[in-house]
Every structure is written in C-alpha cells, then in structure tokens.
Amino acid sequence: MKDLQASAAELYDGSFRPMLVGGTWRGAQSGREMQAINPADGTCLATVPRGDAADVDAAVQAARAAFEGPWARFTPYERQALLLRIAERFEVEWDTLCLSDTLDMGMPIQRTLANQRRVLGMLRFYAGQAVSIHGQTIPNSFPGDIYSSTVREPVGVVGAIIPWNAPIAGSVWKIVPALATGCTMVLKPSEEASLTVLMIARIMQEAGLPDGVLNIVTGTGAEAGAALAEHPGVDKIVFTGSTATGQAIARAATGTLKRVSLELGGKSPVIVCRDADIDKAVPVAAMAVFANSGQICIAGSRLFVAREIHGEFVRRVADYAAALKIGPGIAADTDIGPIISARQAERIEGYLSAGPAEGAEVVTGGGRATGAGLEGGHYFQPTIFGGVTDDMRVAREEIFGPVISAMPFDTLDEVVARANATPYGLAAGVFSTHLGTAHKLAHRLKAGSVWVNMYHAIDPAVPFGGMKMSGYGREGGSEHVEEYLDTKAIWINAD
Numbered sequence: 001m002k003d004l005q006a007s008a009a010e011l012y013d014g015s016f017r018p019m020l021v022g023g024t025w026r027g028a029q030s031g032r033e034m035q036a037i038n039p040a041d042g043t044c045l046a047t048v049p050r051g052d053a054a055d056v057d058a059a060v061q062a063a064r065a066a067f068e069g070p071w072a073r074f075t076p077y078e079r080q081a082l083l084l085r086i087a088e089r090f091e092v093e094w095d096t097l098c099l100s101d102t103l104d105m106g107m108p109i110q111r112t113l114a115n116q117r118r119v120l121g122m123l124r125f126y127a128g129q130a131v132s133i134h135g136q137t138i139p140n141s142f143p144g145d146i147y148s149s150t151v152r153e154p155v156g157v158v159g160a161i162i163p164w165n166a167p168i169a170g171s172v173w174k175i176v177p178a179l180a181t182g183c184t185m186v187l188k189p190s191e192e193a194s195l196t197v198l199m200i201a202r203i204m205q206e207a208g209l210p211d212g213v214l215n216i217v218t219g220t221g222a223e224a225g226a227a228l229a230e231h232p233g234v235d236k237i238v239f240t241g242s243t244a245t246g247q248a249i250a251r252a253a254t255g256t257l258k259r260v261s262l263e264l265g266g267k268s269p270v271i272v273c274r275d276a277d278i279d280k281a282v283p284v285a286a287m288a289v290f291a292n293s294g295q296i297c298i299a300g301s302r303l304f305v306a307r308e309i310h311g312e313f314v315r316r317v318a319d320y321a322a323a324l325k326i327g328p329g330i331a332a333d334t335d336i337g338p339i340i341s342a343r344q345a346e347r348i349e350g351y352l353s354a355g356p357a358e359g360a361e362v363v364t365g366g367g368r369a370t371g372a373g374l375e376g377g378h379y380f381q382p383t384i385f386g387g388v389t390d391d392m393r394v395a396r397e398e399i400f401g402p403v404i405s406a407m408p409f410d411t412l413d414e415v416v417a418r419a420n421a422t423p424y425g426l427a428a429g430v431f432s433t434h435l436g437t438a439h440k441l442a443h444r445l446k447a448g449s450v451w452v453n454m455y456h457a458i459d460p461a462v463p464f465g466g467m468k469m470s471g472y473g474r475e476g477g478s479e480h481v482e483e484y485l486d487t488k489a490i491w492i493n494a495d
C-alpha cells in the first residue's frame with residue numbers, strides 16, 4: 001500500500017457519502033446527516049445520511065420489489081457467478097477497504113489487512129453454497145401414487161443490523177447467505193462505523209448486484225434500527241450486537257412473528273492448565289483480549305490459570321501486554337488502536353475503577369494511554385487485574401475493552417463450573433498438552449466455539465454463534481445458509 005496518510009486524505013475529505021436504496025445513492029428523506037468520526041483523532045471523515053423509519057420503509061419496499069422481480073429468476077449458478085465476481089473485486093479493492101475500516105473504526109491496519117483470507121473465503125464458500133441448496137423426495141404413508149417432496153425457498157426480505165467492531169467481516173457474513181439463497185436485504189450498519197459498509201455496497205453494485213437486492217440504510221439504532229426490527233415487510237432479522245439490544249430486537253420482532261438470529265455479547269473464559277505449553281499460550285491468551293483493543297465479542301476476558309503456574313503465567317502475559325505498541329490504527333506498527341467512542345471509553349474507565357474498588361489489583365495497565373500521537377482519540381493501556389473473584393463486576397460483565405481478569409484454579413471440575421457460571425456462552429479457550437484434559441474441557445464448556453491451544457479461529461465453513469444469552473442461530477457453514485431458507489412441502493396426487 002502506498003503512503004497510508006496520503007491515501008487516507010484522498011479517501012475521506014469530510015464530504016457527504018450517500019446510502020443505497022433500490023439501486024440509487026441518496027440522502028435521508030428528512031435531509032438529516034450524521035458525522036463519521038475517526039476514533040484515532042476525533043476528526044470528521046465524512047457525513048452520512050441519518051436515515052429513519054421513512055428510509056427503512058423505502059428500502060424494504062425496494063428489497064421486496066427486487067425479491068419478487070428479476071432477482072427471483074436468477075439461477076443458482078448466476079448467483080454463484082455474482083458472488084465470485086464480487087470476490088474478485090474485493091481482492092482488487094482490499095487495501096482501500098482496509099484503510100477505510102481502520103480510519104472509520106480504529107482497528108490496526110495490520111489486523112484489517114490480515115482478514116483478507118477470511119473475507120474472500122466467505123464470498124467463495126457461499127458461492128459454492130448457492131449451487132448446493134436442494135430439497136428431498138420423502139416416502140410417505142399414503143397408499144397409491146401420492147408423492148411428497150420438499151423445496152428450499154429463500155425466506156424473503158432480510159433485515160440485518162450490525163455493530164461497529166468489524167464492519168467488513170460483519171457485513172459480508174450477513175450479505176453472502178442472502179446472495180447465495182436468493183433473499184434480498186436491508187442492512188443497517190452501526191452509526192459508529194458506516195463508511196466501509198457503504199464502500200462494500202458500491203463494490204458489489206459495480207460487480208453486477210441488481211438494484212434493490214442489497215440496500216444500506218445508515219442511521220441510529222433507536223431510529224433506523226428499531227424501524228427495521230419491527231417493519232412488517234421484513235421476513236427475518238439477523239442481528240449482531242449487545243445482548244441488551246438483541247433482547248429489544250427479539251421483542252420488536254414478536255409483533256410480526258418474523259424470524260430472528262442473534263449473535264450477542266460474551267464473557268469468555270480462557271483456561272490455562274498446569275501442563276500448558278506456556279511459551280505458546282502467553283501471546284495467544286494476551287491477544288485473546290487485547291486484539292482490537294478488547295472490542296471483540298469473543299474476547300477471552302476471564303483468564304483462569306492453574307494455581308501452580310498462575311504467578312509466572314500472569315507475569316509473562318503482563319510483560320507481553322506492556323510491550324504492545326499503542327497508537328492510531330493507521331500506523332503500520334500499532335498493536336492496540338483507539339476505542340471507538342467517548343461513550344465506550346467512559347464505560348471502560350468505569351470498569352477500571354470498579355475492579356480496584358471491589359478488591360482487584362492492577363498487575364499492569366489500569367488507565368488511559370496518553371502521549372505524542374494519541375491526542376484526540378481514546379486510548380487505553382492493556383490492563384490485567386489480579387486477585388479477582390468470580391463475584392466482581394470485572395469477572396461477570398462484558399467490558400469490551402483491553403481488560404483481563406486473572407484468577408487461579410485448583411481442579412478441572414472447579415474451573416468448568418466457574419467458567420460456565422455466566423449468562424453468556426459465546427466462546428472459550430483451553431491450553432493443555434494433555435489430550436484427555438483438552439477433550440474433557442472442550443466437551444464440558446458451555447460455549448458456541450471452544451478453541452484448544454489457539455484462539456480466535458473463525459472460518460466461513462465452520463459454524464459460529466452463541467449459547468445461552470450470547471444468542472441463537474449460527475453463522476458459517478451450511479447451518480448459516482439454513483437460517484436464510486424456508487422449507488416447503490409439495491404433495492402430488494398422481495392417481
């Protein structure tokens with residue numbers, strides 16, 4: 001990539017970026033706009049429409065017209081070809097997409113660039129899924145020539161609502177099953193990070209996406225998000241975000257009994273057994289939280305370490321954390337970028353005070369990071385709390401910041417019970433070189449994904465999602481495609 005600062009200035013100059021409704025790029029019907037702020041320095045990158053219920057309604061109508069129009073006659077092979085063309089365009093535009101993402105939501109550029117395999121994999125995996133959808137011929141109990149079979153049909157107009165912490169992968173993973181199955185979509189990005197999602201829609205349009213198949217309505221959760229969740233013209237809502245918002249969306253969807261899939265928050269445990277390979281486990285356990293400044297749903301923020309190695313292990317994670325480079329995401333050597341907003345920074349500060357107030361000790365970090373190059377943004381030191389007990393807020397609540405709560409354990413039964421004693425069930429990590437221990441823990445932990453001697457692995461072909469209050473439904477693999485399909489039984493009396 002050429003000089004990043006120069007490219008950044010060319011990409012966003014503060015001007016207006018419209019949203020996409022029915023194939024047309026336009027502003028909100030109300031004429032209102034909102035600012036897209038660069039979290040690294042607080043500057044305004046661009047303005048975007050502040051869409052509301054009227055814009056959502058127009059987008060849903062456009063999506064319905066496309067669903068019932070030419071898009072319905074696309075063969076699976078044409079949908080596959082479209083997805084493959086989009087993948088090619090993504091490959092060409094990848095550096096620009098990553099730069100946009102880093103500017104818009106702060107993720108270090110080295111991390112956004114590294115997501116290419118996964119995102120291109122999504123487009124290509126779902127291109128394969130598009131031509132693999134089929135029903136069954138089912139023998140039945142009726143005498144005579146009565147035949148029964150099933151066909152799989154796209155569920156219809158899908159409303160997608162996503163958070164700000166991974167706009168590229170987060171939006172693509174919602175869009176690709178819609179394109180593979182023949183659904184249409186109205187997608188509302190987070191008000192904190194809309195720009196890259198608009199760029200993604202433009203790339204897809206240039207690759208031949210028909211008008212109305214994908215509509216992007218930018219706006220706030222209370223206005224555009226709530227209107228989408230309750231709109232009677234939407235057949236299904238797919239949501240990623242906090243558990244509290246997921247509950248509000250599930251309630252809003254009840255009125256029209258639309259189907260809902262929810263990918264929600266977490267408070268994931270990482271368990272380091274006494275037989276773990278410590279050299280390998282230290283960096284992985286650290287980055288299980290500190291990657292993306294802890295703003296990841298799967299952050300392994302409860303670090304349970306076998307008592308025999310607890311002191312040494314936590315000290316080594318602290319040394320690793322202290323060496324991480326904090327800075328704007330656009331700097332090539334930044335490990336920890338800014339926090340998305342002042343609101344989120346205040347939330348993290350609240351937990352940094354709550355920990356010591358409830359008796360936790362600061363092993364490393366503990367506050368904001370300041371200094372040259374950090375002006376204007378909200379930066380935090382990677383923090384480890386020791387002396388944490390299970391009842392403390394820092395051990396129970398999702399912080400969504402670079403904060404680890406470290407706790408010793410004595411037996412496997414004990415650590416399983418403590419790890420599972422949370423309303424969440426999104427992910428878990430296990431470090432052990434003992435095959436039996438690794439298997440036992442992987443099977444007994446109540447979480448949608450369990451990683452052994454690794455963390456963070458998410459793949460287009462492998463189901464990902466939550467148990468308990470981390471949500472329901474799965475993204476990834478054929479289970480994801482099922483979420484966008486309905487089954488119809490067809491009976492034929494051939495007598």
Ligand code: NAD
Pocket residue numbers: 161162163164165188189190191219220221222224225226227229240241242243245246248249263264265266296297298398400426466470
């Ligand atoms: P959030 O719930 O505040 O917002 C998510 C989206 O919902 C945004 O687009 C927002 O505008 C919209 N929204 C807010 N209120 C709404 C309402 N009443 N009706 C409809 N839409 C509404 O979450 P966030 O702060 O953007 O993201 C952080 C949260 O997302 C964390 O809890 C994190 O764990 C979770 N998350 C989960 C996953 C996962 O896959 N499980 C992935 C990423 C983030």
